[in-house]
Amino acid sequence: MSKPQSHSHDTSTQAPYVLAFDTANEVIAIGVGLLHAGSRSVEVVASVEAEAHRASNTQLLPRVNALLEERGITRESIACVVVGRGPGSFTGVRIALATAKGIASALGVALIGVSSLDTVAWNAWQAGARGQMAVVADAMRKEVYPVRFQLNDAGIERLEADRVVKAEAAAKELCVAAPLMLVGDALKKYGELFKPCGRALDESLWTPTGQGLLRALQALWQAGEVDPFDSSRHHPAYALPVYTRLSDAEENERIRLSKNDPRNLTTGVQDVACRRDQRASMHDTAILNARPDKDGIVYKPLDAAHAPEVAALETRVMGTDAWNEALVADELPRPDRVWWAAYGVSTACQPSKHADAAKPCSAPSSPLCAYPHVQSTLGRAAGESRALQGSSLTEVDQGQISRFDSLQLIGYAGGWIVDGQVQILKVGVDPAYRRQGVARVLLARVAADARDLGATSCSLEVRAGNAGAHKFYEALDFRVLGTRPRYYSDGEDALIMEGPLPLLTHDVAGMELQVNANTSVATQANNLTDVSRETSPASSPTHSASASVQSTHPAHASLPEHVSRETFVDQNSHQSRDASTPDETLQLAARRPLILAIESSCDETAAAIVDGDGNLVADVVASQVDFHARFGGVVPEIASRKHIEAICGVCDECFDVAAAALNVPRLIWSDLDAVAVTYAPGLLGALVVGVAFAKGAAWACDLPLVGVHHLEGHLYANKIGAPDFTPPAVVSLVSGGNTLLVHMADWGNYETLGATIDDAVGEAFDKVAKALGLGYPGGPVISKQAAQGNPAAISFPRAMMHSGDLRFSLSGLKTAVVTYINKEREAARALNIPDICASFQQAVVDVQVKKAEAALKQTGAPTFCLGGGVAANPALRAAYEDLCERLGVRLVMPPFSACGDNAGMIALAALDRYRQQKFLSLDSDAQAHANLDDPY
Structure with missing residues (x-):
């Protein structure tokens, strides 16, 4: 195998080519x-x-390989x-x-993204076209991506930003500018x-x-906007797709x-779109289940029910x-x-050192505030807590109740996307919450959505006269472009500021990395203990090995390409290192083969490196759960988008961790012996990114x-805790x-003895949690509630427990639980959430254990x-x-952790x-x- 090194700007030995x-x-x-x-020119070779015929992933690399071989490159x-x-x-x-990210990362070269419409x-x-021309690309759904260009002898000039519009609307707009070349x-x-629009x-x-x-x-290079030889400025992590719209779930x-019924703006009891029967669906409840950050602040899209609170805070600030x-x-x-919008605990409810945590907060609750994790479908009078609707004090402790009831709007931000730019309309934060980064996060959330809608600045x-605001925006690389005299109602001037999208550079694509520190497998054999006695993640020594690690790698900043990255150059680790010393070469040789594996089948972007003895020298995971929580489940399109943002940063972190474990200064792709990836099963769009x-x-x-079946991976996960298995x-x-x-x-x-005929266990947990308004993912929250409940309190069905085979069915159990919840609410009876969770969980466990016992007896497996x-x-x-x-x-x-x-x-x-x-x-x-x- 060849071991290519990264390019520097040295063409003495070989001509530098660009692959596009x-x-x-x-x-x-x-x-x-x-x-x-x-x-600064590019000679076309x-x-x-x-034609792709919907098979780009199978045709692209074979065609690239054939073309380069044909040209001797x-x-x-x-x-x-x-x-x-x-x-x-x-x-x-x-x-x-x-x-492209995979190629550029492995070669250690620059990756430059260009507009597909510009290339057209x-x-x-x-081909000689001159004059005004419109590129009209298909966007599906009876929509198009229309952009006008002016073509002259000097080149092309883009007249508008990328956007998506209905085909009929685009045709009407372009007819105004007719005649055009199309x-x-x-x-x-x-x-x-589009025929009336031109030729x-x-x-x-x-x-x-x-x-x-x-x-x-070439045009970007000559304009000074890119440098194809600068792999620091154009690290592969920085190139991101142009979408021009949010995912369907977000839209x-x-x-x-x-939407909101006018009366809800008065009573404040409705947090989501009002229905005529005044009953919220499971989706309505789950959409509010945004997870709080480490400071207990919840961020979510602003809803109409909170318009009065925004107006009130506007008046204050x-x-x-x-x-x-x-x-x-x-x-x-x-x-x-x-x-x-941002929601936090009312300052009147923040505990003092003398506060009694067992007593509810005495501050009046905001009628427009509802805790995002506990919801009810029944309406109540103004001023009463929706969090406690249809519940009793057995559901949650009183300390929790006071916190649920006291969440209030503490900040908001809005932007207008126009012609490839987002114009910030408003940013407001409750004075009690200033200097806590709330405005920064709100701006980042607006910027992230604006980027997906086509904004680049x-x-x-x-x-x-607002010196504090000037300093804040200057720290985000904004600069003053001019002044609007007497812009404000009191006659004060306004400064016009412009800058890059203020996205967060928080680790990888907004996700914290989880680095499994206890990665050795084979070397644990001498100290082997079965993990069957573990009772909870909190007490598990293996669980504690999974720690949140803040990375300093430049690839972990999920930024658009136009952002200046000079600050990253000094610490950039994307450049290839010098040749290994003899000692380093021997060290790596003793650990071969070294294989990097990638996992992207659902909502985790993960990378790990294993050595020839089966030691995991690095194991890194970036979870997207925070991005899916408010939807009550994984959104496939969001998962795919986050994978493409995170994959470079996760792999870079994996190399850094592995280098430390192998005691070498640097580990790069060409040091590996193979690359592995999960190829199936899972969310197709997510898998495609990894593959x-x-x-x-x-x-x-x-x-x-090397392709690996995802479920076979879960079989091998048992070797992480028991290397001799x-x-x-x-x-x-x-x-x-x-x-x-x-x-x-x-x-x-492998032989599959039995499988579910409908829902999976984890899916049933998520749906029951969604029905109870407990948040996502459902497994941990139901388990926590069940620990406080009576598993025999409610008799839920044990589907197929005595079917005589090893198949499962969870759909009936899920329906039974949801039906029970709805009937109790309709009867205005208090829901005992711990008992519901415990009874549901026990029904699941009973069937799983019964079938497992039958399988063990049938196979005689030890x-x-x-x-x-x-x-x-x-x-x-515990049951197993x-x-x-x-x-x-x-x-x-x-x-x-595995x-x-x-x-x-x-x-x-x-x-x-x-x-x-x-292979x-x-x-x-x-x-x-x-x-x-038959996995391979």
Whole structure:
């Protein structure tokens, strides 16, 4: 295998090439160019386009590889990677970006993103088109991405920012500017609709081309906006897709929250969109389940029910510049607006050192405030707490109740997205909460949504005499552009400030990294103890090994490409290190093979490195749970977006942790012996990101690619806690997406004995928690409540417990619990949440244990194992402990930190597959479903 090194700006030994590609639509465009630093020009060497037929992930790398081989260009000579960022098909854009991130990361070169629409315009320019032209790209849903350009002999000039609009509306707008030249793949669908707007150019000019990508790079280079030789400025983590809209879940959330019945603005008892029957759905409840941060502050999109509170806070902090309630409410439904709010504990309810925690707060509750984790569907009179509606003091302790009831709006921020820029309209924070970073987070939330809506910069007005605000914005790289004289009602001038999107640089894509510090597997054998006696994560020594670590790696800042990154250059670790010393080479040789594994099947972005002895020298996870919590479950599109943002930072952190464990100054991709990735099963869009990234990195370094079945990874997770574990065994796999019993005859030899015929266990936990308004994820909160309840209080069904086979069914149990909850509420009886949770949980455990016992007796297996997120449930673990003790069977369970999705388990499985020489090819793809019995 070749071991390529990163490029520096030294062309004495080989010509520096740029590799460019785009898969934003149904065409794969590939370009190869020669970089001329002196003239800042790009010489087109090759430009190839091919129909993708919805198979970009299987065709892209084989075509890239074939083109370079045909031209005699080595991977080592690639000095820069250019990728089309869209707009276009979300999945198509992410395939190109993930592949490009993998290639650029592995080679240690710059990754530069360009607009896919610009590449179309440049291609038309190269063909001789001059004058005003519109690129109209297909956005599906009867929508298009329309952008006008002015083409002259000097080049192209973009006349407007990326946006998405209905095709009919775009046609009406463009007809005003007619006659135009027209290009774009939307013309295939809407050719007649846009015919009055002008003349369509030849169809060969309608989609991105390799030549257009290279021309776009050259224009940016000559304008000084990019430098293809600067891998610090253009670290792969910084390139992100152009979406121009939020996910469906977020758009629907905005619509729902912007609506309100007028009477609710008076009583304040409705937190979400009002229904005629005045009953909120499970989704209404879950949408408010945003998780509080470490300071107990909850951030969520502003809803119409809190318009009066915003107006009241406006009056307090804005004086004569304050908006009234009607103005605030009018903003929320507008599609080009983004509003966020912060909620905190009332200062009157903040405990003093003399306060009695057992006594409720005496401060009056805000009628418009509801605690995000405890909700009721019944209406109440103004001033009464919705958190306690239909409940009793047995549900939560009184100290909790006072905190639930006292959350109030403490800040808000809004922005208007126009022509590629977000204009900050309002930022207000309760004076009692200032200097706690609330305004910074609110701005970041607005900026993140604005970025997805097509914004690339930010502007605002601020009072000329507000020195504190000037300092705050200057710290965010804003600069003063000019002055609006006598702008405010009292005659004071306004300073116009402009800067980058004020996104947070908090670790990786807004997620804290979890680094498993107890990563050794094989070396634990001498001190082996079974983990079956663990009773709770809090008391588990293995759980405590999973710690939150603040990383300083520059790739962990999820920022758009236009942001200045000079501050990162000094600490940048993306550059290749010098050649290893003989001692370092020997150290690495003694630990081979070194395999990096990537996991992205659901809502965790994870990476791990395993050595030849089965030691996990690094195991890093970035969880997205905070981004999904307010929706009551994982949103696939949000998951895919966060994976593409986080994957570079997670891998970089993994290399840093592994280098420390291996006692070498630096570890890079070319030090590896293989790259592994979860290829199935899971959320297809999420899997695609991991697979495309891994394929790109493996190809760049000429390393073998190992595919791992996600469920097999959960089987291997048992080796993390018990390194001496070997089959045969029966394994219970219980998670949010799977519930099954597996017989392991040997590693790689599996037989599914029974599986759920409908819902998975974890899914049932989430839905019951959603019905109770307990938040997401449901497993931990139900387990916590169940510990205080009576498991025999309510007789819920044990579906298929005596079916005579090993199949499961959770749908009936879930329905029974939800029906019970609704009937109790309709009868206005108090809900005893601990008893409901305990009874539901016991019904689940009883069936799981009964089926497990049957499987052990049927197979005669000497060992029983667990896997999946629900394997962390203390009641389930305790029940299995009792079962195995009674049957005389060894019980092996993964540590709590390894129950959820992680890359450590994928790496351990990959080590065996590597030794068996079971590798994936460049045309491999992700799979939403795959049979565990025949995983490869």
